[in-house]
Each structure stands twice: as C-alpha cells, then as structure tokens.
Amino acid sequence: MTVSPAPETAQPFRFPVAARYAGMESSPLKDIFSLAAREDVTSFAGGIPDPALFALEDVRACYDWVLTHRGHRALQYGVSEGEPELREQAARRLSREVATDASQIRVTSGSQEGLFVVAQALLEPGDVVLVESPTYLAAVQAFSVHGARMVGVETDDDGVVPGALEEAIRTHHPRMVYLIPTFQNPTGRTMPVARREAVAEVLRRTGVPLVEDDPYGALSFTGSTWAPIAALPGMGERTILLNSMSKLMSPGVRIGWMRAEGPVLDTLAVAKAAISMQSSVVDQLTVARYLETADLEGHIARVSAVYRERRDAMARAIAPVLPAGAHVTHPDGGMFLWAALGEGYDAQDMLAEAVEAGVAYLPGWSFFAERPDRSTMRLSFVTHSPAVIEEAIGRLGAVIARHG
Amino acid sequence: MTVSPAPETAQPFRFPVAARYAGMESSPLKDIFSLAAREDVTSFAGGIPDPALFALEDVRACYDWVLTHRGHRALQYGVSEGEPELREQAARRLSREVATDASQIRVTSGSQEGLFVVAQALLEPGDVVLVESPTYLAAVQAFSVHGARMVGVETDDDGVVPGALEEAIRTHHPRMVYLIPTFQNPTGRTMPVARREAVAEVLRRTGVPLVEDDPYGALSFTGSTWAPIAALPGMGERTILLNSMSKLMSPGVRIGWMRAEGPVLDTLAVAKAAISMQSSVVDQLTVARYLETADLEGHIARVSAVYRERRDAMARAIAPVLPAGAHVTHPDGGMFLWAALGEGYDAQDMLAEAVEAGVAYLPGWSFFAERPDRSTMRLSFVTHSPAVIEEAIGRLGAVIARHG
Numbered sequence: 001m002t003v004s005p006a007p008e009t010a011q012p013f014r015f016p017v018a019a020r021y022a023g024m025e026s027s028p029l030k031d032i033f034s035l036a037a038r039e040d041v042t043s044f045a046g047g048i049p050d051p052a053l054f055a056l057e058d059v060r061a062c063y064d065w066v067l068t069h070r071g072h073r074a075l076q077y078g079v080s081e082g083e084p085e086l087r088e089q090a091a092r093r094l095s096r097e098v099a100t101d102a103s104q105i106r107v108t109s110g111s112q113e114g115l116f117v118v119a120q121a122l123l124e125p126g127d128v129v130l131v132e133s134p135t136y137l138a139a140v141q142a143f144s145v146h147g148a149r150m151v152g153v154e155t156d157d158d159g160v161v162p163g164a165l166e167e168a169i170r171t172h173h174p175r176m177v178y179l180i181p182t183f184q185n186p187t188g189r190t191m192p193v194a195r196r197e198a199v200a201e202v203l204r205r206t207g208v209p210l211v212e213d214d215p216y217g218a219l220s221f222t223g224s225t226w227a228p229i230a231a232l233p234g235m236g237e238r239t240i241l242l243n244s245m246s247k248l249m250s251p252g253v254r255i256g257w258m259r260a261e262g263p264v265l266d267t268l269a270v271a272k273a274a275i276s277m278q279s280s281v282v283d284q285l286t287v288a289r290y291l292e293t294a295d296l297e298g299h300i301a302r303v304s305a306v307y308r309e310r311r312d313a314m315a316r317a318i319a320p321v322l323p324a325g326a327h328v329t330h331p332d333g334g335m336f337l338w339a340a341l342g343e344g345y346d347a348q349d350m351l352a353e354a355v356e357a358g359v360a361y362l363p364g365w366s367f368f369a370e371r372p373d374r375s376t377m378r379l380s381f382v383t384h385s386p387a388v389i390e391e392a393i394g395r396l397g398a399v400i401a402r403h404g
Numbered sequence: 405m406t407v408s409p410a411p412e413t414a415q416p417f418r419f420p421v422a423a424r425y426a427g428m429e430s431s432p433l434k435d436i437f438s439l440a441a442r443e444d445v446t447s448f449a450g451g452i453p454d455p456a457l458f459a460l461e462d463v464r465a466c467y468d469w470v471l472t473h474r475g476h477r478a479l480q481y482g483v484s485e486g487e488p489e490l491r492e493q494a495a496r497r498l499s500r501e502v503a504t505d506a507s508q509i510r511v512t513s514g515s516q517e518g519l520f521v522v523a524q525a526l527l528e529p530g531d532v533v534l535v536e537s538p539t540y541l542a543a544v545q546a547f548s549v550h551g552a553r554m555v556g557v558e559t560d561d562d563g564v565v566p567g568a569l570e571e572a573i574r575t576h577h578p579r580m581v582y583l584i585p586t587f588q589n590p591t592g593r594t595m596p597v598a599r600r601e602a603v604a605e606v607l608r609r610t611g612v613p614l615v616e617d618d619p620y621g622a623l624s625f626t627g628s629t630w631a632p633i634a635a636l637p638g639m640g641e642r643t644i645l646l647n648s649m650s651k652l653m654s655p656g657v658r659i660g661w662m663r664a665e666g667p668v669l670d671t672l673a674v675a676k677a678a679i680s681m682q683s684s685v686v687d688q689l690t691v692a693r694y695l696e697t698a699d700l701e702g703h704i705a706r707v708s709a710v711y712r713e714r715r716d717a718m719a720r721a722i723a724p725v726l727p728a729g730a731h732v733t734h735p736d737g738g739m740f741l742w743a744a745l746g747e748g749y750d751a752q753d754m755l756a757e758a759v760e761a762g763v764a765y766l767p768g769w770s771f772f773a774e775r776p777d778r779s780t781m782r783l784s785f786v787t788h789s790p791a792v793i794e795e796a797i798g799r800l801g802a803v804i805a806r807h808g
Contacts, residue, residue: 014666015671021671071458116678122419253684274549275517275679280513282467
C-alpha cells in the first residue's frame with residue numbers, strides 16, 4: 001500500500017510533548033532568574049548569593065590542585081554514587097550531628113537533582129506527598145512531574161503542626177513527607193527541637209518516610225544550629241537527608257549530596273545513573289578538596305555575619321511599609337524573609353508594578369500546594385547591601401501603599 | 405483514637421521504591437564501571453577513553469582562565485538553557501553541517517542527561533520508542549523508566565532498514581525513533597548517506613520525530629565524516645540531535661548539548677530545570693573556552709589516529725580467535741567493535757570465565773530491546789595499547805575456544 005506523502009512544508013512540525021509538561025512553557029524558578037537579570041531591577045526574588053562573598057581564591061586553588069594532582073582522574077568517568085573523597089568529606093560533616101559512613105552518601109548535581117532523584121526512586125503517579133504550607137516550589141515541581149499530588153499541611157511559627165501532620169497522614173496515606181526544618185524556604189522559619197521530636201514521633205509511629213531538605217542549616221545568625229530530624233532516634237533509617245554546597249560555597253558548581261540508609265541507597269544510585277550517569281568528577285574532587293583544606297567554618301561565619309546585617313536591614317526597612325495586620329517573619333538564618341500583607345492584597349498582581357518601580361520579589365502563591373495566600377511574598381535578603389535593600393524596600397513600600 | 409505504637413526496632417524500616425526501579429539493584433553501565441575498575445582485568449567493557457590522551461594541560465588552562473577572568477559568574481547560578489558562550493560554540497560547531505543558532509541549543513550534563521531530558525519532555529507511559537536492534541543500553545534505560553516500551557527495528561551493515569522502520573511505525577505508532585547513525589554504539593556501524601536519506605524520507609512521510617544521538621561522529625578513522633540526519637531537508641525541525649564532549653574532550657566534565665527547533669525547546673528547558681536546574685557553570689564556561697581557544701580538531705585527529713591503530717590491533721587479534729561463522733564489525737570510527745560468535749555461544753555465560761582469565765567485555769544481549777542475540781559481545785578498543793589489546797584478546801580466545 002502506498003501512502004500519499006504529506007505536504008512537507010504545509011505547517012511546521014510540532015513535537016508531541018508529554019502531559020507532565022503540557023502548558024509549562026516556563027518554570028517558576030526560570031522566571032526568577034530572568035527577572036533577576038534585569039539590570040535596573042533590585043531583585044529579592046531568587047536566593048542568589050552575593051558573588052562578592054564567594055571564596056573565589058580558595059575555590060580556584062582547589063580546581064588548580066585537582067587538575068594538577070588528580071588531572072587524569074578528574075577528566076575520566078567516575079561512579080554514580082559519587083567520588084570517594086567527596087563522600088568521605090560529606091560523611092565527616094554530617095557526622096557532627098548524625099553518624100554517617102561514606103557508603104551512606106550519594107552525590108548529586110545540586111539539591112535540585114537530589115530531589116529529582118528521590119522522586120524518580122520513590123514516587124508513583126497518584127502518590128501523595130505531604131509538604132509544609134508553604135513549601136519550596138522547585139521541590140513541588142520535581143515531585144509533580146512524577147504524577148504525585150502535593151497536600152499542604154498546616155504550619156505555625158514552629159513549622160509543621162504535628163497534629164495536622166498526623167491527621168493528613170491518616171487521611172491521605174502519603175508516600176512521603178517533605179520538610180525543610182531549618183531556615184525554611186520560603187518562610188525562613190526554624191522548627192525547634194521539641195517540635196522536631198514531636199514530628200519524628202508521628203513519622204515513626206505511622207511509618208511514613210521523611211525527605212528532609214537542609215540547604216541552609218549552616219547559615220545561622222545566632223550561633224545556634226539545629227541537628228536534622230534524621231539525627232533523632234530511629235529517624236536515620238527512615239529519612240533521606242539532602243545537603244547542598246550551593247549556599248555554602250557556590251551554586252554554579254552544582255554539587256550536593258543525600259544521606260540515606262539501607263537498600264534505598266542502591267535505588268538512589270541506579271536512578272542517578274539513569275538521569276545523568278554521574279556528577280562532574282572535576283567539580284566533585286574540587287569540592288572534596290575544598291572541604292578538606294579550606295576554612296569552610298570561617299567562610300560560613302563571615303557570610304552569615306553579612307547576611308545577618310542584611311536581614312536586619314530588610315527587617316528595619318520593611319516594618320514601616322507593611323500595612324496594618326501584615327505579618328513578616330524574622331529568620332534566625334538562611335536567605336529568606338516572608339511577608340503576608342493580609343486581606344485585600346495580591347502580591348502577584350502587584351509584581352509588574354513593583355518591577356516597573358525597580359524592585360522584584362517572588363509572589364508567595366506559588367509556594368502553596370493548595371489554598372494559596374495570595375497576599376504573601378518571599379524576599380531574599382542576601383544578594384544586596386543594606387543601603388540597596390533599604391532603598392529598594394522603600395520603593396516597594398510605595399507600591400504597597402497604592403494597593404490594598 | 406489512639407493507635408498503638410509499632411515496635412520501633414522490630415525490623416529495619418524499608419523505603420517503598422517506585423515500580424520503575426523495583427528489582428534494579430544495579431544498572432548495566434554501573435556494572436561496567438565496577439568490572440573495569442579491577443586492576444588485574446584488561447577491560448574492553450566500557451567506552452573509557454585512555455586518560456593518557458586527555459588534553460589535560462589545555463583543559464587546566466581553560467579552568468584557570470575561567471576562574472581568573474569569569475570567576476564570579478562561574479560560581480554563580482546560571483540559566484537552565486545553558487551559558488551563552490557554550491551555546492554559541494556548540495552552534496558554531498553544529499553549523500558546519502546543519503545551520504544552528506545558539507537559541508536552538510540546550511546544554512546538558514553529558515548525553516545521558518540529554519536522553520533523560522528528552523524522555524521527560526516527550527514520553528508518556530506506554531509509548532513505543534523504536535530503536536536500532538541492537539542499540540545503546542543506557543538510552544533504553546532512560547526511556548524505560550518513563551514507562552516507554554522499546555521496539556527493536558531490524559538493522560543491516562548500513563544501519564536501520566528503512567522498510568522495516570516504516571512497517572514498525574505503521575504497526576506500533578511510536579512516539580519517537582531513536583538512532584545513533586554514526587559509529588553506532590554498540591556495533592560501530594555507520595549509516596551511509598543514501599540510507600540516511602531513505603530513513604529521513606520515511607520519518608518525514610510518517611511524521612514521527614527523531615532523536616539522533618551523535619557522540620562519536622567526530623572520531624573518524626578515514627577522514628570522512630557524516631552529516632547528521634538532522635541536516636537533511638525538513639529534518640531539522642523534527643529531530644532532537646544530541647552531542648557530547650565526553651568522547652572528544654573529557655567524560656569527567658559531563659557536558660553535552662541538544663539541538664532542536666521550535667516550541668519543544670521551551671519544554672526541554674523546563675524539564676532540564678526540574679531535573680537539575682542547570683549544569684555546572686564552571687564546567688560550561690570551561691568547555692566554551694576550550695572550544696574557542698584549543699585546537700580541538702588537532703586533538704581529535706591525534707586521538708583518532710591512536711584509536712585507529714587500536715581498532716586495527718583488535719581486528720587483527722580477534723580474527724583468528726573467532727569461531728567459524730562468527731561475524732565481527734570493522735568500524736570506520738568511534739570506540740566499539742561488535743562480535744557475534746554465532747550459534748552455541750552465550751557471551752553472558754562466558755563472562756565470569758573471561759574475567760577470571762583477566763579480560764572483560766560487555767555481553768551483547770543487554771543492547772537488544774527484544775530477541776537478544778546472546779552470542780554477541782561489545783569490545784571497546786580505545787582504552788588500551790595495541791600490545792595490551794593483542795595479549796588480552798589472546799586470553800579471550802582461549803576462553804572462546806573452551807565454549808561453543
């Protein structure tokens with residue numbers, strides 16, 4: 001049978017796209033980076049470190065050392081689990097709070113890949129993932145494209161509410177719970193120890209696994225630090241704990257890791273191999289060298305001191321421009337401050353006007369799995385100096401004053 | 405209602421694993437890397453470049469230049485599409501054969517991530533993907549974990565058979581066709597121009613998109629090169645063409661790219677953002693610098709000359725040890741030679757004995773989507789010197805002689 005040829009130039013060929021990406025011509029985080037790139041805009045939208053704070057000379061020295069002394073290995077294939085030196089260093093860091101062997105580490109190309117690897121390894125279409133309300137939107141995306149349904153759990157100033165968590169578990173039979181207990185994204189809130197224990201007790205009792213995301217925990221403004229929930233009794237084996245070097249050393253280097261126990265470690269490695277075979281060996285060996293030789297604690301202390309000043313500047317500047325009844329968080333670390341303007345305000349609607357006035361933030365609605373509070377916005381305080389922050393928040397205040 | 409607590413230490417917690425990874429405690433390519441790592445084994449299993457051939461000084465100079473002159477950018481977040489300099493260089497290289505604008509490039513962390521991004525963007529569970537029989541097993545894995553079903557299409561010495569391709573399209577209504585037309589993995593075969601034209605004609609007429617994988621095309625032993633199928637009339641818009649720097653510069657750096665046209669470019673960027681946000685900016689800028697300043701063509705010519713000698717050594721050594729009726733390919737480029745021992749042989753069964761004798765290969769059955777020829781094996785000729793190749797193939801010959 002001969003089929004008559006279709007007219008080849010009649011209309012452009014259109015690739016069929018999987019339903020999971022249908023209508024998603026863009027992604028929330030991609031848009032942040034575009035907004036942030038406009039030169040006339042002071043952007044508080046992305047969690048973008050101030051490049052002036054990078055330990056550039058240390059990092060350069062580590063790349064140079066690796067290419068001089070480990071050059072052939074650095075350019076060769078590695079293994080999906082991650083390079084041994086980096087896994088040793090990751091285990092050493094983690095062991096300050098939760099005993100960890102290098103065999104329990106899986107290296108990823110940043111935490112985003114870590115979240116995606118977890119989703120690939122664990123999630124079936126239709127699975128429910130319980131998340132904080134609000135939660136980190138790119139995690140939601142990594143889970144959503146696997147066909148999972150996010151259910152938001154009530155939070156208060158101490159994080160997720162244990163009773164609400166337990167009720168949601170009984171109602172929805174979730175595949176897993178995803179939490180960012182320390183200096184949370186987007187709110188900047190931290191879960192106190194007693195709350196962590198209560199949450200762990202619920203998870204142990206109900207048998208639901210935890211995916212614990214901890215990219216900011218080291219960036220403390222008070223000297224206090226919080227051990228991960230994974231460190232609590234019985235929680236190590238039921239938690240996948242994610243760390244990243246993006247906020248501590250460099251986001252451009254794209255190196256993070258996960259800690260897990262038991263057979264799931266094999267599945268995580270196979271999923272990683274299917275996704276990207278392995279992470280850049282040059283970058284892995286460089287980060288390992290950096291962790292081994294650089295004064296990371298000193299670097300973190302310097303960066304945190306600067307971030308604290310900037311949080312203070314933003315807190316000072318924003319208080320007088322918020323309407324009556326508004327609520328704003330006062331984070332003890334991390335990168336983000338979260339403002340709820342209250343009834344009558346829509347932060348998404350205000351954004352174009354704000355950008356016009358030369359200031360950008362991230363509308364908060366996108367951080368909610370359900371029932372978004374559209375009056376909310378996330379403001380990163382880490383990128384700009386106190387003077388720039390105060391000036392730009394002033395301009396934001398003028399926009400707020402025209403609304404509501 | 406109070407639920408009685410489960411005994412917390414009765415048995416270890418077991419993470420529920422998604423069905424797509426159930427029973428996959430390992431992956432075929434992970435096992436290659438383990439085998440290859442044994443010091444007493446001459447491994448022909450992986451496509452592992454000889455590290456002595458790396459342009460280590462050039463690469464080191466490029467990292468140094470990037471960290472000296474673009475340091476703050478290199479350590480900062482980039483964009484999911486890839487860094488502009490690298491996209492420019494990729495477009496320039498591709499444009500020698502198919503007119504390409506930088507806007508049509510999407511950077512990936514090696515070709516494996518490229519294949520996974522394509523699968524994320526295009527595949528629905530139950531979709532059929534037509535592949536060469538045999539084909540690249542890690543591509544099959546990236547497609548399989550998306551619930552796609554691989555259907556192998558008949559090949560001959562010129563690659564996929566157009567009539568068989570057309571029949572398979574009419575029978576299976578595939579979502580896409582995946583081909584490696586030049587120095588194919590695993591067979592080393594190359595599709596001649598006339599065959600490319602016949603395949604393109606089938607794809608244009610039936611409207612099925614092509615995913616064209618071209619990691620080896622530049623590694624020619626004859627001076628001849630083959631433009632990708634994407635370069636044929638009407639094919640650019642219906643092809644996603646994947647390139648990698650892994651075989652030309654370094655696999656450890658994990659940088660590759662895809663070329664596509666039209667709206668699917670947006671979907672590919674969103675999928676990339678969900679998977680890993682972006683590739684290492686340091687590595688991207690370094691590869692861009694390398695492409696801009698290093699003598700890549702000279703490097704490829706030197707590497708190809710060495711690989712040609714090694715192919716010759718392997719071809720010479722293997723001919724006398726193959727049983728009567730066996731078939732072996734004679735690749736004009738790339739990394740792999742493919743041997744079918746013929747009836748009565750099972751290359752998987754022989755492997756343990758071969759490793760015992762100090763030589764490893766990859767059993768061919770895993771490269772077949774269906775109806776594997778278990779007498780086949782893939783032998784990479786690029787890693788070892790001619791003397792080592794000849795000696796190890798001799799040992800393999802002794803193992804073969806004991807079978808069949």
